[in-house]
Amino acid sequence: MNYFELxxxxxxxxxxxxxLAERYRxxxxAVHPDKFAxxxxxxxxxxVQRTAQVNDGFQTLKDPIRRAEHMLSLRGIELSHETTTVKDTGFLMQQMEWREALEDIRDSADPQASIDALYQSFAEYRAQLTQQLTQLLTSEQAEDALLAADQVRKLKFMAKLHDELTRVEDALLD
Structure with missing residues (x-):
């Protein structure tokens, strides 16, 4: 189903x-089951089925990563259940640096400053990825769609790493 059309x-x-939220409401x-009692x-x-589609569509379109995945799926590129990894060596090196920084937080002289620095680094990198993704998704070229898929994979990794950092921060606050 094309949620953009919906x-x-x-x-x-x-x-x-x-x-989007207005159209969701x-x-x-229009389709709520109570209306058809x-x-x-x-x-x-x-x-009930239509309500589920509307709910799923809303959740998909409101989340940038899921929205990008949906756009790619409309072009025949399915990312939702894939296991393909990113092959960009620069990004892989950056991942390693972030992981090391994450592991070093507990031993840091100022853990909160380390956490803040990582959040800032994530935000800057995510902004770059998002800008590139936006450009790639506007292109009709098949090669750009594949490059966009790589950007989505990177953003998914970033989201997981952000969640890990949040857990570390929460643990330090306890």
């Missing part, structure tokens, strides 16, 4: 999330 958006990485009102069982079932 929510009446042109496929684009940058979307108006406030408008409109769709929910007195209808046939088939109508009720269709309503």
């Amino acid at each position: 929510f009446k958006f042109s496929p684009a990485f940058d979307i108006d999330t406030a408008l 409109e769709l929910q009102r 007195n209808d046939t069982e088939q109508q009720k079932l269709l309503s």
Whole structure:
């Protein structure tokens, strides 16, 4: 299913999330199962299915990584269950540096400063990746779609690493 069509958006990485939320509420009102309480069982079932599609579409489009994955899936590139790894050696080296910095936080003289520095580093790198991804997703070239898929893989890694850093920070605060 094309969630952009469902929510009446042109496929684009940058979307108006406030408008997305507004359209979500409109769709929910239109297909909510309570609206079909007195209808046939088939109508009720269709309503439940449609509500699930609307919910899934909203969750997909509101999350930038899932939105990019959806855009790529519309172009025949499925990333949601893949195990392909990033082959960019520069990114792999950066991963190693971040992992080492993450491991060194507990022994740091100023753990909070180390955490803040990592958050800043993540934000800067993620901003670069997102900017590149936005450009690649606007291209119609198949090669650019493959490059966009690599950017999404990197962003997924960044999200996991960000979660790890948050857990380390939470553990230090306890």
